[in-house]
Amino acid sequence: MDHVIETVDLRKEFPDVLAVDGLNIKVRRGEVFGFLGPNGAGKTTAIRMMVGLLKPTSGSVLIDGEDVASATFELKGKIGICPQDIVLWEGLTARENLVFMADMYGVPRATSRTRAESLLEEMGLTKKAKSFVRDLSGGMKRRLNVAMALMHDPEIVVLDEPTAGLDPQSRVRVADYIGKLSEADKTVILTTHLMEIADKLSDRVAVIDHGKLLVVDPPERLKDTVGTGDVLEIHLTDENKVSDAIGAIETVEGIDSAAPVDGVIAVRALDMVGKLQRLFNTLEERKIEISNVSLRKNTLEDVFITLTGRGLREG
Amino acid sequence: MKFLRVAIKGFKETVRDKKGLAMLLLFPVAFMLVFGFAFGVGSGENYPHQIVVFNDDIGATIFYNNTSESRNFGNDFVDLLKNMTYEDGETHVFDIVSASVEEADDMLAKRHIHAICTIQVNFSEAMGALINSTARETVALAVGGALLEGKNVTTQNLTLPAVDWNGTSLVVVEGDLGFVEFGTTQSILRSVLDGFVQEVVSITQEETIRALPSYLKPTDWEDDQFVTSQIQSVPGTESFTAFDYIAPGILVFGLLIISGSVASALAREVERKNLERLQISTMRPFDLLFGTMIPWAVIAATQVIILLGVAIAIGFHWQGGLNGILAALLIGIISGISSVALGLIIAAFSRSESHANTLGPLIWVPVSFLIGAFFTVRAPVLVDVLPWGQAIEALRGVLTFGLSFNEVSMNIVWMIIQTIVIFAIGVLAFSRMRLKAQ
Numbered sequence: 001m002d003h004v005i006e007t008v009d010l011r012k013e014f015p016d017v018l019a020v021d022g023l024n025i026k027v028r029r030g031e032v033f034g035f036l037g038p039n040g041a042g043k044t045t046a047i048r049m050m051v052g053l054l055k056p057t058s059g060s061v062l063i064d065g066e067d068v069a070s071a072t073f074e075l076k077g078k079i080g081i082c083p084q085d086i087v088l089w090e091g092l093t094a095r096e097n098l099v100f101m102a103d104m105y106g107v108p109r110a111t112s113r114t115r116a117e118s119l120l121e122e123m124g125l126t127k128k129a130k131s132f133v134r135d136l137s138g139g140m141k142r143r144l145n146v147a148m149a150l151m152h153d154p155e156i157v158v159l160d161e162p163t164a165g166l167d168p169q170s171r172v173r174v175a176d177y178i179g180k181l182s183e184a185d186k187t188v189i190l191t192t193h194l195m196e197i198a199d200k201l202s203d204r205v206a207v208i209d210h211g212k213l214l215v216v217d218p219p220e221r222l223k224d225t226v227g228t229g230d231v232l233e234i235h236l237t238d239e240n241k242v243s244d245a246i247g248a249i250e251t252v253e254g255i256d257s258a259a260p261v262d263g264v265i266a267v268r269a270l271d272m273v274g275k276l277q278r279l280f281n282t283l284e285e286r287k288i289e290i291s292n293v294s295l296r297k298n299t300l301e302d303v304f305i306t307l308t309g310r311g312l313r314e315g
Numbered sequence: 316m317k318f319l320r321v322a323i324k325g326f327k328e329t330v331r332d333k334k335g336l337a338m339l340l341l342f343p344v345a346f347m348l349v350f351g352f353a354f355g356v357g358s359g360e361n362y363p364h365q366i367v368v369f370n371d372d373i374g375a376t377i378f379y380n381n382t383s384e385s386r387n388f389g390n391d392f393v394d395l396l397k398n399m400t401y402e403d404g405e406t407h408v409f410d411i412v413s414a415s416v417e418e419a420d421d422m423l424a425k426r427h428i429h430a431i432c433t434i435q436v437n438f439s440e441a442m443g444a445l446i447n448s449t450a451r452e453t454v455a456l457a458v459g460g461a462l463l464e465g466k467n468v469t470t471q472n473l474t475l476p477a478v479d480w481n482g483t484s485l486v487v488v489e490g491d492l493g494f495v496e497f498g499t500t501q502s503i504l505r506s507v508l509d510g511f512v513q514e515v516v517s518i519t520q521e522e523t524i525r526a527l528p529s530y531l532k533p534t535d536w537e538d539d540q541f542v543t544s545q546i547q548s549v550p551g552t553e554s555f556t557a558f559d560y561i562a563p564g565i566l567v568f569g570l571l572i573i574s575g576s577v578a579s580a581l582a583r584e585v586e587r588k589n590l591e592r593l594q595i596s597t598m599r600p601f602d603l604l605f606g607t608m609i610p611w612a613v614i615a616a617t618q619v620i621i622l623l624g625v626a627i628a629i630g631f632h633w634q635g636g637l638n639g640i641l642a643a644l645l646i647g648i649i650s651g652i653s654s655v656a657l658g659l660i661i662a663a664f665s666r667s668e669s670h671a672n673t674l675g676p677l678i679w680v681p682v683s684f685l686i687g688a689f690f691t692v693r694a695p696v697l698v699d700v701l702p703w704g705q706a707i708e709a710l711r712g713v714l715t716f717g718l719s720f721n722e723v724s725m726n727i728v729w730m731i732i733q734t735i736v737i738f739a740i741g742v743l744a745f746s747r748m749r750l751k752a753q
Contacts, residue, residue, distance in 0.1 A: 051595050073597045081595060087588045091328035103320040104596035132331070148592070 004029040004156060004187045005050060010059035012045050012211075019045040021211035022059070027189060032182045034202030034219075035191035036300060042211035043191040044084055047160050050189070051081050063156070077105055080154030084161045084191075086141045087148070090134040094125055094144050097133060098151050105152035112151060119147040122177055124170075139170040146174055150181075157181055158189045163197055175201060195300040207304055214307045223298045229256065230272035231302060232279075234265040235292040245288045252279050261305050268298070317598050321606025325580075329610055339576050340618060343569025344625050350565050350689070351558050351629040363410035364500040365428040367419040368393055375439035377446055388442040389434040392486075392511055396432075399507065408503060423491065429500040430490040441484035445512070446519045453523040466530055495690060498560045506634075506716050562626045563710035564688035566643075567703050569618050570650040571683055573611055575675030577658025581607065582671035585662070585749055600746045608655045608738075615651020619644055623714075634717030642713040642720045646706050646727065653702040653734040657682075659741030663748040702733040 005027040012020040020042045027033045035043045048054040050061050052068040061068040066075055088097050095116050102112030120126045123143040128136060136144065146162050159178065163171045178201050181188050192198050198205050199219045207214040207222070215222065236245060242260050249258040249267055254275050256268040269275055272295060283290060329336060372389025399408040412419075412428055422428045461468050488504050490497035584590045593603060623643060627633050635642070661678060665671035683689065685697045686704035698704030709726035712718035 053591055053595060076595060076597050079595065081592075083588060083591065085588055087592050089324065089328065089589060091331045092324065096324075096327070100320060100324050101592070101596070104317060104593055104598040104602075106317070106597055152596075 002029045003027060004064060005189070006062045007046070007050065008060050008062065010046065010049060010061060011057050012042075012049060012054065013057040019211050020049070020056075023208075023211070023213055025206055025213060025216060027187060028204075029187055030182075030185045031203040032178065032188040032190060032201050034198035034205040035189065035208060036193070036195065036198045036205050036304065037191075037208040038193055038304075041208045043208055044160055045211075046208070047081075047158055047189065047191055051079055051158055052076075077152060078155045079158060080149035080152060080156070081158040082146045082149035082160060082162050084164065086138075086145045088133045088141060088144060091132065093130050093132055094120065094136065094140075095129040097144060098147060101148050102151040107152050115151055115153070119150060122173075122180075123147050124173055138165055139167050142166050143170055143174060146177070154186075156187045156189070160191045161193070162190070163192065163194060171197075195304070199300050205300060207300075207307060209304075209308050215303070219300060222300060222303045225303065225306075229268060229270035229298070231296050231298055232267040232269070232272050232276070233294045233296070234267060234283075234290055235263075236265070237289040237291045239263050241288050244286060245283060248282050248286045248288065249279060252282055255279070259305075266302070266305065268302075317602035318606035318609070321598070321602055322609035325607055326610040326613070328580075329614065335576075339572070339614065340621055343565065343572060343618065343622055346568060347562070347565045347622055347625050348629065350561055351626065351631070363407045364430070364496070364503065365410050365412055366396075366500060366504070367412050367414045367422070367428055367431045368396060369416070369419075369431070369433045371436045372434050372438040373436055375437075375443045377439075377443045386439055386442075388439045388515070392434060392438070392508070395511060396504075396507065408507075423489065426491065426494055426496075429494070429496045430488050430504065432504055433487040433489070435484050435486070438484045438486070442512075442515060446515065449516050449519040450523045453520050454527070457524065457527055461530065468530075495560075498690075502560050502711070502715060509716065509718075558626075558630065559632050559715050560711065561689065562631045563714055564686075564707050566619060566622045566626070566647070566710060567650055567686070567706045568683045568688040569622050570615050570647060570654050570706070571657075571679045571688070571703055573615060573618070573651055573654040574657035574661060574679050575672070577607070577611055577655050578661035578665060578671040578675045579668055581658065581662035581745070581749075582665040583668040585665075586667045590749060594750055600742065600750045603750070604659065604742050604745065608652060611655045611658075612648050612651050615654070616644055616648050618651070619647030631714075633714055635713045635719075638720060639713045639717065642723065643710055646709045646713070646723075646730070649727065649730050649734055650703055650706040653706075653730070653737055654679075656734060656738035656741040659745045660737070663741070663744035699729070700733065702730040702737065705730040705733065 003026040005025075007023050007025050010020055010023040011018075023042075023046055025033075035046070037043050045054065049056050050063075050068065052061075052071045055069070063075055063078065066072070068075070089100065092100060098116040098119060099109070099112050102115065103109075107115070117126070117129075120129050123146065125140060125144060125147070128140055133141060133144065142162070142165055146159065149157055149159065162178070163174050166174060175197060178188060178190065182201070182203075188201075190198065190201060202219055204216055205219050205222060206216040215225075217225075234245070234249075236242060242263065242265060245265055246258045246260065249255055249265065252275060254269055254271075256270070258265055258267045260266075267279070280290070370389040370393050372387055374385060374387035374389070377384050377386050393411070396409045397407075397411055400406060401408060412422070414422060414428075419428065419431050423431055458468055486504075486508055488501045490501060581590075590603075623631075623633070623640065633639065657678065658675075661675050662671055665674055682701065682703065686701050687698055687707055688703070698708070705726045709723040709730070712723040712726070713720070
C-alpha cells in the first residue's frame with residue numbers, strides 16, 4: 001500500500017495537557033482520510049504537527065518518507081492547508097488573497113490568475129472577487145479560506161474543520177468540492193466533528209479522543225462494529241427512570257442494545273419499526289412515560305459513543 | 316522575487332488602511348507643530364544669544380602672492396560675531412559679554428549666558444595654512460587647466476607659498492548640554508565659523524587668480540567675478556530659533572514611531588495566523604522580512620517629505636538647497652529601515668498586537684529622548700551607537716547647518732553599519748521566535 005503520510009508514535013505534550021498521545025496512522029495516497037473527534041480531542045494539534053507548524057514532543061511525521069521536521073521546499077509545496085481559523089489578509093481583495101498565496105508558492109502569475117478564477121467560481125465567490133475580505137460574510141471568508149489551500153495545486157490537502165460555521169448551502173458546496181478533490185486523486189485529510197461530513201466524504205475515518213487514536217476504518221465498517229440496523233432515541237419525562245427503562249427495554253425480544261447517552265436512551269435493533277409497539281407497551285406497563293422518540297440509521301456518532309461513552313458535540 | 320510580492324501586498328494593505336496611515340503620518344506632524352510653536356517659530360521675535368568670547372589667538376604673518384601681512388583672524392572672527400545682525404532687523408545675533416574665565420564659568424553654570432567661545436592660540440596660524448593651501452590648489456588647478464587647453468606654461472614667475480603647518484586649531488564652544496539655548500547658540504556659532512572659513516577660502520581663490528598671468532586665468536573667469544564676494548549672508552544667521560535645532564530631531568522621532576507600527580503589523584500577522592500560512596509556504600524568512608521593509612522605507616521617505624514640508628511651512632530655516640533635501644531623504648530612508656529593524660525585534664517579543672502596542676512605545680519613547688530627538692543629551696555615546704542618533708546629527712548637518720553630503724558622510728556610513736547590525740538582530744530574533752515550528 002502506498003502511504004503518503006505516516007505518523008510514528010507522535011506525541012505532543014503542553015505544560016497542562018497531553019494533546020496527542022502516541023498517534024500512529026498511515027494515510028494512503030489519493031484517499032480522503034477523516035479525522036473525527038470532539039473539540040479538544042487533539043485533531044488540530046496532530047494536523048499542525050503533520051504540516052510542520054508544531055514540533056512533536058516525540059515521534060515523527062513522514063511525508064513521502066521524508067521527515068517534516070526537515071521540510072524542503074519541494075515537500076512544503078506538496079501540502080496545502082486550510083486552517084480551522086479563517087486566515088486571510090483583510091486589506092486585500094478575495095482575488096488578491098488567492099494570487100498572493102500562489103505567489104508565495106512560486107506559482108507563475110498566468111497560472112495563478114486562471115486558478116484563482118476557477119476556485120472563485122467553485123466556491124461561489126466570482127462576484128466577490130474584487131471585494132475586500134473585510135467586507136465578505138463569514139461564510140464567504142470560510143469558503144475563500146478553503147480555496148487558499150488549493151492555489152498551488154498541492155498533492156495533499158489538509159482541511160481542518162473546513163465547514164465550521166458554514167450555512168447549509170455553503171457546507172454542501174464545500175463538501176462537493178472536497179469530493180472533486182478526491183476524484184482528482186488528491187490526498188485529503190479532513191478533520192471535523194460533523195459526522196455527516198466525515199461519513200459522506202471519507203474513505204477511511206480515524207476516531208480520536210484525548211489525543212489517542214481509538215480506531216481507523218472505512219465509515220461503513222465502523223458503523224457495522226456498533227451494530228447494524230436502526231437506532232431509536234427515547235427521551236423520558238422523568239430522567240431518573242432511565243435505568244429502569246433500560247432494564248425494561250432489554251427484556252423486549254430482538255433488541256440488540258440499550259444505553260444511556262446524555263440522558264437519552266439509545267436503543268439498537270434490526271427492523272426497529274416492527275418492534276416499536278412491544279417496546280412502548282413494555283415501558284407503559286412499568287409506568288415509564290415517554291416525552292419524545294426519534295428513529296434514525298446508525299451513524300459515526302454512534303461509533304464514537306460506543307467507543308467513548310459520550311457524544312461528539314459534548315467536547 | 317517573492318519579497319517584491321510581499322512588499323506590494325504590504326504596500327496595498329498600508330495604503331488601504333487610511334485611518335492607520337493617517338495616524339502614522341499625522342502623529343509626528345502634530346509633534347512638529349507643537350514643538351515648532353513651543354520653541355520659537357511664529358513669535359517673530361529674535362533675540363541676541365549671550366556669549367563670552369575668549370580670543371587667545373596670537374596672530375600670524377600670512378604670506379601669499381608675494382606679499383606678507385600680519386593678521387589676527389581671531390580678532391576678525393570676534394568682530395564678525397559682534398557686528399552680526401539678524402537679517403530681519405537690527406537685532407544683534409550675539410551679545411558678547413565681557414568676563415573673566417571664573418566669571419564666565421559661573422555665569423554658564425547659572426545659565427546667565429548661553430555659551431563660552433574660546434578661540435585657540437594658533438587660530439591665525441591655521442588660517443594662514445588654509446590660505447596657502449588654497450592658493451597652491453588654485454594655482455595648480457589653473458596650470459592644469461591651461462595645459463589641458465594646450466597653452467604653453469612656464470612656472471618661472473609663479474611663487475607657490477609653502478604649507479608647513481599640519482595641525483588643527485579649535486574654536487571651543489562650551490556650554491550646558493541640558494540647556495536648549497546652548498544647542499541653538501552652538502549651532503549658530505558653528506554655522507558662522509563655517510561661513511567665515513569658507514569666505515576666507517573664496518577670497519584667497521579670488522586674489523590668487525587675480526595675481527596669475529592672464530594666460531593662466533580660466534577662460535570663463537571674469538575679473539569682477541569675486542569682487543562682490545564680501546561677508547555674505549552666513550547660513551544660520553537668519554532668525555535662527557531653537558526649533559531649527561530641534562526640527563531634525565522631531566523628524567527622526569517620527570521615523571522612530573514606524574518601529575511601533577511595524578511591530579503592531581507583524582504581531583497582528585502572528586496573532587491572526589497569517590504568518591503560519593506563509594510559514595508553511597515556500598516563502599523564505601528573507602522574503603517576508605525584506606518585503607516588509609520596502610513599503611516602510613517608502614513610508615519613511617514620505618514622512619520625511621511631509622515633516623520637512625510642515626517644518627518649513629511653520630518657520631524652519633532649511634539650509635542646503637535641493638541637495639539638502641535629497642540627503643535628508645536618504646538619511647530618512649535609512650532611519651526608516653532602522654526603525655523597521657527595531658520593529659522586528661519588538662514583534663519578536665510580542666505575543667499579540669495589543670502587546671506590541673504596549674511594548675513598542677516603551678522602547679521608542681525612551682530611545683527618542685536618549686538620542687537627543689528633543690533635547691541635547693548628556694550621554695553622547697548613545698547618540699553615536701544608535702543609527703537614529705547619527706541620523707539626527709546628519710540631518711542637523713544638512714538641514715540646519717547647510718553642510719554638504721560629504722561632510723555628513725561619516726554619519727551616514729555609521730548609520731548604515733548600525734542599521735545592518737540591528738536588522739540582522741531583528742531578522743534573527745523574529746525568525747527564531749516567530750518563524751520556527753513551535
